[in-house]
Amino acid sequence: MRLRKFGLLVAAALSLSGCIVVPYKAPEGTVGARAEVAATVPADVVPGKTRDQVLQAEGKPDGEGEGANWFVYSSTAKESGLGLFFCAVGNYNMGCGDARRQVWDYRRLVVRFDAAGLVSDARVDSASCLRWTGDFKAPVPCLDLRGDDLRRADAVAAAEKGKQVIATFQDVRWPADEDNDCVYYGKLILAQGSLLFVASADSPYDRNRVQVDPTRCPEPESVVSFDDAEIADLSLVKGMADDRSVKLSRKDGSHFTWQFISDDGKGFHFSALVPGHNADYSKVDDDLTREDAAELTTDIQKVTGKAPDAFGGLDDPSQGGPRTFDRVRWCSGWEPPTVALVQSQLPCAKPKDGYLILTDSGLLFQLADSGDGVNGLVSAMYEDIRSADIRESGLLGSYSHWVVVETKDGEVDAFDPDDSDSREAINVIISSHLAQQGHP
Numbered sequence: 527m528r529l530r531k532f533g534l535l536v537a538a539a540l541s542l543s544g545c546i547v548v549p550y551k552a553p554e555g556t557v558g559a560r561a562e563v564a565a566t567v568p569a570d571v572v573p574g575k576t577r578d579q580v581l582q583a584e585g586k587p588d589g590e591g592e593g594a595n596w597f598v599y600s601s602t603a604k605e606s607g608l609g610l611f612f613c614a615v616g617n618y619n620m621g622c623g624d625a626r627r628q629v630w631d632y633r634r635l636v637v638r639f640d641a642a643g644l645v646s647d648a649r650v651d652s653a654s655c656l657r658w659t660g661d662f663k664a665p666v667p668c669l670d671l672r673g674d675d676l677r678r679a680d681a682v683a684a685a686e687k688g689k690q691v692i693a694t695f696q697d698v699r700w701p702a703d704e705d706n707d708c709v710y711y712g713k714l715i716l717a718q719g720s721l722l723f724v725a726s727a728d729s730p731y732d733r734n735r736v737q738v739d740p741t742r743c744p745e746p747e748s749v750v751s752f753d754d755a756e757i758a759d760l761s762l763v764k765g766m767a768d769d770r771s772v773k774l775s776r777k778d779g780s781h782f783t784w785q786f787i788s789d790d791g792k793g794f795h796f797s798a799l800v801p802g803h804n805a806d807y808s809k810v811d812d813d814l815t816r817e818d819a820a821e822l823t824t825d826i827q828k829v830t831g832k833a834p835d836a837f838g839g840l841d842d843p844s845q846g847g848p849r850t851f852d853r854v855r856w857c858s859g860w861e862p863p864t865v866a867l868v869q870s871q872l873p874c875a876k877p878k879d880g881y882l883i884l885t886d887s888g889l890l891f892q893l894a895d896s897g898d899g900v901n902g903l904v905s906a907m908y909e910d911i912r913s914a915d916i917r918e919s920g921l922l923g924s925y926s927h928w929v930v931v932e933t934k935d936g937e938v939d940a941f942d943p944d945d946s947d948s949r950e951a952i953n954v955i956i957s958s959h960l961a962q963q964g965h966p
Contacts, residue, residue, distance in 0.1 A: 589673035702771035708743035
């Protein structure tokens with residue numbers, strides 16, 4: 527009754543100022559399809575039980591390891607708490623919302639199996655946290671309900687097993703080549719023949735550095751294996767918010783980008799990322815990225831035998847090696863509109879953004895908007911290219927110019943970088959290679 531009277535007083539007072547707030551008791555209950563996970567390990571999953579027996583007793587797991595070597599069963603419940611329903615009225619609009627403050631309880635049953643498929647270990651993890659939530663949405667869990675932490679531990683163990691760890695870089699952001707709402711922070715481990723990214727337990731975040739539910743995001747590529755024959759390029763490119771990022775490319779077209787964040791020696795902290803008033807950390811981040819990228823280049827050279835000048839973006843391009851052009855649009859074919867003043871006169875309906883890499887043997891275009899690990903969209907050897915020239919995309923050149931590459935089999939690809947100097951450089955490099963092939 528006291529809460530109700532207080533709520534009426536608050537509602538009456540705030541209604542005078544154009545805002546109504548009504549408190550209520552936020553309901554308790556379970557969230558999701560799975561019933562509550564017991565506080566102790568069930569008798570059906572004790573050591574010695576088979577994998578099939580566990581599946582029969584507990585059902586399909588909410589997460590599992592490589593080769594089904596472990597299962598995770600999770601449950602979510604919320605306790606009763608304070609709810610606030612509010613409406614605000616302005617001069618030109620009106621809106622209502624809901625916010626709740628209550629304790630959320632999480633449990634997960636972790637079941638591990640041996641090589642024979644028998645339960646070797648089982649335990650129950652639990653965590654509770656006080657959360658403010660809005661619009662009836664579930665908060666970010668304070669316990670990993672899918673077992674991503676277990677999967678990362680398995681990846682680290684597999685990557686480091688029998689291999690020498692060359693270097694470990696703290697405070698790394700992945701991916702760094704696009705603005706998205708699934709950003710992970712963690713560390714980068716360079717072992718013999720592989721790079722391993724290990725995300726922090728509190729990742730991922732959105733582009734505003736607000737923690738988000740990991741179920742909305744794909745798990746980052748854990749291990750990047752490589753050898754001397756597979757590395758196409760290691761370069762510095764523009765990443766999120768135009769920060770410098772390191773991009774490792776393979777000849778199959780896959781690429782992986784990271785940015786090295788300033789490190790105070792104590793691990794990842796938001797204080798190293800979110801600048802205060804009149805503070806600018808962008809230069810610090812860029813400088814550190816370049817320094818760590820140079821160190822990473824040296825370490826990869828130790829493993830693969832590649833010389834540092836083979837990586838185009840980290841050295842003077844005039845010294846040879848690949849050239850990487852970021853912020854490049856690509857179109858398949860060449861069919862620009864011919865009607866004057868048509869908005870965005872382009873040679874295709876939907877250009878794709880990405881990176882264009884020119885090597886000594888050919889070109890490689892990689893998508894930027896599909897995330898790390900996606901194969902390259904276009905690749906061609908210079909010996910298979912018939913011509914390359916700059917063409918106008920609009921009537922009388924009213925819009926943009928493109929570098930148009932035509933292969934001997936009739937395929938046409940058009941590339942449009944974000945500045946004219948890059949466009950001229952791309953055309954000159956490709957044309958010079960074609961001249962070496964005997965083409966005019």
